[in-house]
Amino acid sequence: MRIVSGIQPTGNLHLGNYLGAIRNWVRMQDENAAAGGDTLFFLADMHAITVYNDPATLTANTREMAAALIAAGIDPAKAVLFNQARVPAHAELCWLLNGTARIGWLNRMTQFKEKSGKNRESASVGLFAYPVLQAADVLLYKATHVPVGEDQKQHLELARDVATKFNTDYGVELFTLPEPIIPPAAARIMSLRDGSAKMSKSDPSDMARINLTDDADLIAQKVRKAKTDPEPLPEDIGGLDGRPEARNLIGIYAALTDATPAAVLAEHAGKGFGQFKAILAERLIETLAPIRARFETLKQDPAEIDRLLAVGAARAAELAAPTLAGTYAALGLCR
Numbered sequence: 051m052r053i054v055s056g057i058q059p060t061g062n063l064h065l066g067n068y069l070g071a072i073r074n075w076v077r078m079q080d081e082n083a084a085a086g087g088d089t090l091f092f093l094a095d096m097h098a099i100t101v102y103n104d105p106a107t108l109t110a111n112t113r114e115m116a117a118a119l120i121a122a123g124i125d126p127a128k129a130v131l132f133n134q135a136r137v138p139a140h141a142e143l144c145w146l147l148n149g150t151a152r153i154g155w156l157n158r159m160t161q162f163k164e165k166s167g168k169n170r171e172s173a174s175v176g177l178f179a180y181p182v183l184q185a186a187d188v189l190l191y192k193a194t195h196v197p198v199g200e201d202q203k204q205h206l207e208l209a210r211d212v213a214t215k216f217n218t219d220y221g222v223e224l225f226t227l228p229e230p231i232i233p234p235a236a237a238r239i240m241s242l243r244d245g246s247a248k249m250s251k252s253d254p255s256d257m258a259r260i261n262l263t264d265d266a267d268l269i270a271q272k273v274r275k276a277k278t279d280p281e282p283l284p285e286d287i288g289g290l291d292g293r294p295e296a297r298n299l300i301g302i303y304a305a306l307t308d309a310t311p312a313a314v315l316a317e318h319a320g321k322g323f324g325q326f327k328a329i330l331a332e333r334l335i336e337t338l339a340p341i342r343a344r345f346e347t348l349k350q351d352p353a354e355i356d357r358l359l360a361v362g363a364a365r366a367a368e369l370a371a372p373t374l375a376g377t378y379a380a381l382g383l384c385r
């Protein structure tokens with residue numbers, strides 16, 4: 051297996067990232083290392099600049115996100131960990147693929163529609179072309195498996211479309227079609243304040259998300275204040291219909307305990323949310339406290355983080371070189 055995935059270094063690692071993606075990254079990294087496959091995880095700093103980011107903050111966030119990933123279990127000895135900006139092959143391949151990606155495909159991307167809002171004319175070109183860079187990220191390494199949350203599924207379908215069209219147009223078997231790997235229970239962790247919005251770094255309310263850097267008191271407070279309804283936990287999944295906030299808290303607990311939502315309900319049916327929230331908060335703290343402690347130590351040494359990212363980038367560049375050369379050659383570009 052060739053496993054590849056990325057995360058934007060904007061703000062904190064939150065529970066949605068962790069349960070939706072990073073925990074899966076750690077598991078897959080361990081399995082793939084044992085099986086002798088290559089695993090690559092990167093900070094999508096080149097994606098972060100598709101909207102304005104304060105430069106000094108971006109630098110700090112890149113190092114902090116790397117520290118957070120290591121704290122969460124990404125092991126630079128088992129996985130290649132780097133940031134895109136250190137591996138120019140990502141930007142190069144993106145440009146080479148821009149001739150193949152279609153405007154119509156990009157127009158359908160829901161993330162672009164959400165992020166550009168009503169004012170599409172003033173969205174950046176980078177925000178529109180964002181999925182082409184993401185396609186380059188995975189195609190560059192001939193990724194077979196891409197562990198992500200559900201919100202990234204559409205972007206990966208686009209990567210598959212780009213790969214197929216390029217291979218067909220130029221009569222080559224260069225790019226491999228990547229398969230998204232989406233965790234069933236935690237595909238989409240929602241905001242604690244609004245069960246119809248995903249938990250996100252860009253939510254203006256910090257109470258809407260649990261950050262991996264929140265301390266125990268703050269986690270308990272955020273869970274206590276999470277929006278719910280007055281009904282107790284139902285007996286089965288059907289009883290969660292029309293109750294997105296209740297469904298979200300059950301889903302979080304299911305993901306944390308590696309259970310199905312049905313099994314969680316079988317165990318806790320009839321409890322009020324006051325009682326269930328206390329159980330959930332305890333479990334969250336148990337999972338997140340050790341990650342937070344490791345993070346606090348790692349972030350004291352940004353030079354070491356930079357060193358690790360540079361080592362990862364050198365290895366990534368090696369793995370990327372043949373695909374990049376193959377793409378230039380397929381296009382007939384003289385070099």
Ligand code: TYM
Nearest residue numbers: 056057058066067070071094187198199237238239248249
């Ligand atoms: P990003 O930085 O928004 O999120 C990183 C990972 O976390 C997942 N995720 C969630 N999963 C469940 N519930 C949520 N509320 C939630 N919020 C985030 C995301 O699905 C993702 O897996 N475009 C990507 C970064 C990227 C990438 C790539 C990913 C760039 N190139 C190539 C895979 C392959 C992004 O912005 O993810």
